[in-house]
Amino acid sequence: MKKRILAYGRLSEAQMAQLSREFEVQQFKGLASADDPEFRAALPGAHGLIGSSVAISAELLENAPNLEAIASISVGYDNYDMEALSQRGILLCNTPDVLTETTADTGFTLIMATARRVVELADFVKRGDWQKSIGPEHFGSDVHGKTLGMVGFGRIGAAVARRGALGFGMRVRYAMASPKPALEAELGAERRELDELLAESDFVCVTVPLSEATRHLIGAHELTRMKSSAILVNIARGPVVDEAALIEALEMGHIRAAGLDVFEREPLSPESPLPHMANVVALPHIGSATHETRDAMAQRAVDNLILALTGERPISLVNEDAWENRHNA
Incomplete structure (x- = not known):
């Protein structure tokens, strides 16, 4: 008898066919929440889940006694109760590496767009306000030769820094990461508190994962430490930055601008002033949103789930302790 999986992510016809050859698949298109009655009713019989953007709580897991593995179509896993998963020996898989370069492209796009005021000045032209040569009030700032501060220096952080150092001759500084001697040698990066x-950076780019230790890591104190000419870019998770403190810092001119792909509440609240501020470039969480990358992420998740449910080690396993518990039992 085939194992049963619930699929609620964007999967191609070929990927669905691949899963269907191995398992009995129930698909939930457009699933917005785990509170969906049909989804909750299907959980008790599920051996595997594959999808993204749906929070999986300990309470939900209590209704899934047969669950063996979850393949998340994402890198971040703050939507999952890790303690409950590991206690149950449920494997959680994610999709690192696959989206590194694409997300780094998004980060550097925000650096360039904020520095050169691209969105603001494109709107200026669209409104018909370009009636004469622009003056200093519309000038941007250079990116090349400036100091790029990476808050977090994992795969994505290193990829952003590589673009800055090798492409734009930027000085790279990094914090909130263990020493990275290989990257220091490659990029001339220097570790800082x-x-x-x-205090040193012209551009501060945030790439740390969200955890209780990093929630509101960048708050009022940290924003006042930045140069008034500095630009903050967040491609990590929204709650890593205290949004209220950021809005105040932007309004008061404590920092020059912000480029944001993530927010504390997503989709962004209509009441938020951020998208209406001239010195903010706000994007709808597009970090990995290209056809090629999203398809590759989905394929990695499919491969992970097939391996996990057939007793093999997944390619990208988040909770190593669950694997050890399962195989040492």
Whole structure:
């Protein structure tokens, strides 16, 4: 008898066919929440889940006694109760590496767009306000030769820094990461304490994962440490930055601008002033949103789930302890 999986992510016809050859598949198109009655009713019989953007809580897992593995079509896993998963020996898989370069492209796009005021000045032209040569009030700032401070220096952080150092001759500083001697040699990167990095950098790019330790990591204190000419870019998770403090810092001119792909609440609240601020470039969480990357992420998740449910080690396993518990039992 085939194992049963619930699919609620964007999967191609070929990927669905691949899963269907191995398992009995129930698909939930457009699933917005785990509170969906049909989804909750199907959970008790599920051996595997594959999807993204749906929070999986400990309470939900209690209704899934047969669950063996979850393949998340994402890198971040703050939507999952890791303690409950590991206690149950449920494998959680994600999709690192696959989206590194694409997300780094998004980060550097925000650096360039904020520095050169691209969105603001494109709107200026669209409104018909370009009636004469622009003056200093519309000038941007250079990116090449400036100091890029990376808050977090994992795969994505390193990829952003590589673009800056090798493509734009930027000085790279990094914080909130263990020493990276290989990257220091490759990019001339230097490690700093967070406060030092903030004071030194012209561009501060946030790439740390969200955890209780990093929630509101960038708050009022940290923003006041930055140069008034500095630009903050967040491609990590929205709650890593205290949004209220950021709005105040932007309004008061404590920092020059912000480029944001993530927010504390997503989709962004209509009441938020951020998208209406001239010195903010706000994007709808497009970090990995290209056809090629999203398809590759979905394929990695499919491969992970097939391996996990057939007793093999997944390619990208988040909770190693669950694997050890399962195989040492």
